[in-house]
Amino acid sequence: MQRWRTTSVAEHPPLISFNHRVVPWDEARLHVWSEYAIRGASVFEGIRAYWQPVVEAYACLALQEHIARLYRSAQLLRMPLDVAPEQVIDDIAVLLEALDLRQHAYIRPTLYVDEDRPAGSVGVYVGAFPMPHAEQCWMGIRACVSSWRRAGDDVAPPRIKWGAGYGILRLARNEAVSGGYDEAFLLNDRGHLTEATGAAVFIVRDGVAATPPLSAGILESITRTRVLELLQTELGVPVEVRDVQRSELHIADEVFTCGTLREIVPVTHVDAWTIGDGQTGPITARLRDRYFAICDRAETAPHGWMTTMRQRRGVA
């Protein structure tokens, strides 16, 4: 199976959508002196398109929510918004069709500002990569609590998904990796749990799932909302949206992260503590299996979860 790394410019798909045209990868260039390059003046999304072999089409998970969040991020940064959301969706559809990956994909639409563009206009590019479910969803990961804090809404609003905002998450992730961990959890200035470096966090104690509130200082994670819905309505697990203290992570029966890219990932260790028996917990396993059933067989998805992407191939 062909795989490219989302973080590598050396291994990449042959095509990318750049300002509404599908072009060879190398043609999507921005100047080193742009605001984009120097200060990270961009907002972006990570969206999953799940290939449905039976109907030979992509089903995008929570597409409208992702596009809405992209525009909220841009609005908060007062970026010019002269491109309609429907145009970005169209760019995604055209790129998927041009790449013709025929397997699960990860899509990253990005809006950027750059002085070379006409005043009041926003730049848009979209990359798409093959992206199967990660093996960590079955193996689990080891996480540490980072010494770096997640800044609050009055410092660097975590609800904005912006390039520059990911610096702090990079610090935390580097710290985790150099300590031999797979992932880091960040606390806020009150010492409460916020999120992981690219995913929301849940704990399970005595059969009740808990996750920090948005006011703890987290991205408005779309998967977190979907997981809350699944736990309550399908799995019959009571949920609490409340502050989670650091020590609760260590004594929880189960800990898992969730996000569009990483999906549902069991956390088997936090710092020096083993979570439960060090295996995937039963609630996490049920949740993961249901989540993957939704992704892989979109016809089983609850109403409103999936958007089928149009296929123009074969149409005159």
Ligand code: PMP
């Ligand atoms: N927190 C952060 C910091 C993230 O980057 C992500 C990934 N977008 C998430 C949480 C999960 O958000 P979502 O469920 O919308 O993908």
